[in-house]
Amino acid sequence: MKISINWLKEYINFSETPEEISNLLTKGGLxxxxxxxxxxxxxxxxxxLIGQIVACTKHPNADKLHCTQIDIGTGKPLSIVCGAPNVEIGKKVAVAPVGTTLYTHTGECIKIKSAKIRGEISEGMLCAEDEMGLGPSHEKILWLxxxxxxGTSLSDYFNLSTDKILTIELTPNRIDACSYIGVARDLRALLNKPIQYPATLTIQPQDDKQLLPIKISVEDAIACPRYAGIVIKGVQVQDSPQWVQAKLKSIGLSSINNIVDITNLVMYELGQPLHAFDYDKLKGKEIHVRLATKGERIVTLDNVDRELTGGEIVIADQQNNIALAGILGGISTSIQSETSNIFLESAYFFPATIRSAAKHHKIQTDAAFRYERGIDPNVAVTxxxxxxxxxxxxxxxxxxxELIDIYPHPIKPxxxxxxxxxxxxxxxxxxxxTTIHHILQNLDIEITINNQTSFIAIVPPYRVDVTREVDVIEEILRIYGYDNIQLPARMSSTFLAPTxxxxxxxxxxxxxxxxxxxxYQEICTNSLSFVHDGKIADNRTEKTKVKLLNPLSDKLNILRDNLVLSGLEVIAHNINRKLVDLKLFEFGKTYHQEDGKYIERNKLGIWLTGKIEALNWIRQPKDVTFQDLNTIIHLLLAKWGVNTFDQKPFSNTIYKAGVELIYQGISFAIMGQVSKQYLQMADxxxxxxxxxxxxxQLSxxxxxxxxxxxxxxxxxxKRDLSLVIDEHILLExxxxxxxxxxxxxIQDMYVFDIYQGTNLPKGKKAYALSFSLQDKDKTLDEKTIHQVMARLMNDFQQKLGAIVRE
Structure with missing residues (x-):
């Protein structure tokens, strides 16, 4: 949330610098x-300068130009040629003398110089709104x-002083501070200075002949505990005054028109969203606040035709839905330039209902942001x-x-x-x-039934985060100041026995x-699958997927059931930045359902891509292979002390080809080359x-x-053997x-060559194996070596049908 220092000073007077205010708010929790x-x-x-037109004649050489004389308080008028249609003697105007630099509404830079225009001297410019950057209007010069x-400086007229803007990162529980009055309340407690609340309307008794009829019914008091409204006639919808536009612009909002701008200004001022309907477009002059019926439709202000699920709160007239309550208005009753009568709404809606509807329809507005977190139900009429x-x-x-306020069951503190x-x-x-009481009273928390041991704190409903004794104590501490708590002379701690x-x-x-x-470099990725639900044809079914009830987006709505995509996304990100040789690992969790229960498992993911080692002048670059992955996996298993397990070939949608490691019939690891389908998904x-x-499982x-x-x-x-075996026989x-x-x-065995080609019978392949033999008690003789190798060759022939060549 953005806070203008100049705007904030309208509600609480302080002399501290923006930096000091920033430090105070941060220490206080904002x-x-x-x-x-x-x-x-x-x-x-x-x-x-402010100038006054004292003379105006037609330009002798141009039909659409005027030659004017402008009084700027120096005694000698300026001669300025102007082409605006509204040049009129006696009017005060904005004058840019020679030497002025203007920045237009579109950002163009204009430097004013003395010039001859069709033969007549022009010593400056009479400015339209857009030529000064005040707005888009260009047809006419600005009348003041x-x-x-x-001769008075134009800055004295517009009073558009420079400002400092604070950006406050509000935590979800502090929606009470999502307004200028909310921030001022905290500053009142921190600075011990009073708040100056903005002026409000005193509604006088109305003559019945001057009233416009309106009927309001709230059909669900749980979804809408409070609904207030008033009809205002004879409005002139036009651009907002410059001071309103400047306030909204300072916090990043664009001006729309004076009616909509006022609702936005009050929302940021008091924290209460408002909505204005075109009264003349209300069918039957009725307002119905109710839950939607499934299948109903509404065209909202963003011109989207939306189908309702039945869980939303809607505002309807006698015939149609005219607003998605608390979220977005309907286009049928929107404020237009021809609008002359309006119905102004101010309400309190149940937060969970607004949040559910906003998430379902993927709408995030300033109003929804506030309603779904819980605004002050008692500020609606104010x-x-x-x-x-x-x-x-x-x-x-x-x-x-009359001001209508339907509030059958007031929300109590x-x-x-x-x-x-x-x-x-x-x-x-x-x-x-006394310090405790003063802090709480400055935070609008009343004290009652105060005795020697305790007191009752009456917490206003807008403090949705203060519900327990510990919350009240936290309020006292954050205002008193964490830095003001003295450290004791001696520190102690509770002993925790090692476990x-x-x-x-x-x-x-x-x-x-x-x-x-x-x-290898460790990565830490999101536990959500970044692929849209149903986009990958994997082995998951609807019964095994773990879906989020309130996903942030359609592409982040399922918890992952494997780590592969998380790492591939990291790899793609690095490849796009020319980092193509990667060795990554992650300890992460995967999630799935089994028999209606949610299963969460700890996994280790390892990714290899690019070259196996950095470029050097000794060896040619070598691409990573399956054997590189296999080597590191076996190294890890050996370190943990797991040496006995089975291996079998494996493939699915994730793996183009791979190997599954199994112990006592249960798989505990899979490794292989990622399929093209998954690579494409991650780019x-x-x-x-x-x-x-x-x-x-491994543990x-x-x-x-x-x-x-x-x-x-x-x-x-060392002894070498060559085995010619059937191609379906594995190294395992x-x-x-x-x-x-x-x-x-026999201490060790490794493969140093595999051959399958024209010199071998069809369906055969050859393994070249090297064996290491050693005796810890004596030097091996040839006879012993021959006996060991003979027994080994015989086993290969008998059990594998191998043809053995020494």
């Missing part, structure tokens, strides 16, 4: 994140209705009287009905008992009772350093390898304790044969 300077217009009005004498006064003054309106001992206990300091962290956490803390040591245009490890497995033993002093022996099958033999002398 965080000011930015202070910026503001000028209503770029043109320096102090360089311009003022008693100021010619705001109506304030707007009525401004409409009388600015738009020439006249009150044409909260009564909260507060104990002095609890105040001291929570704040850490004994504050004087063993859960296994999933231990696992994360064990694996993360291994990944970072191998060049990633290069191959990506991905692994997902179920941390919760359940029995791990082998690491035992350290001395390195053997006897030499290692070869490892299983080796594991079943359990030969203690």
């Amino acid at each position: 965080e000011v994140t930015h202070i910026e300077s503001f000028k209503p217009i770029k043109t320096d009005l102090s360089t311009m 209705d003022t008693h100021l004498s010619p 705001a109506l009287r304030r707007a009525g006064l401004l409409i009388q003054e600015i738009a020439s309106g006249k009150i044409a009905s 909260s009564h909260i008992e507060v104990f002095y001992t609890n105040i001291q206990k929570l704040i850490g300091e004994a504050l004087p009772k 063993k962290p859960p296994l999933p956490y231990q696992l994360e803390r064990t694996l993360a350093p291994i990944l970072t040591a191998n060049g 990633a245009n290069q191959p990506v390898f991905f692994a997902e490890v179920d941390i919760d 359940l497995y029995p791990t082998q304790k690491l035992h350290y033993k001395p390195i053997s002093k006897f030499p290692l022996v 099958d070869i490892k299983n044969v080796l594991s079943e033999q359990a030969e203690p002398l």
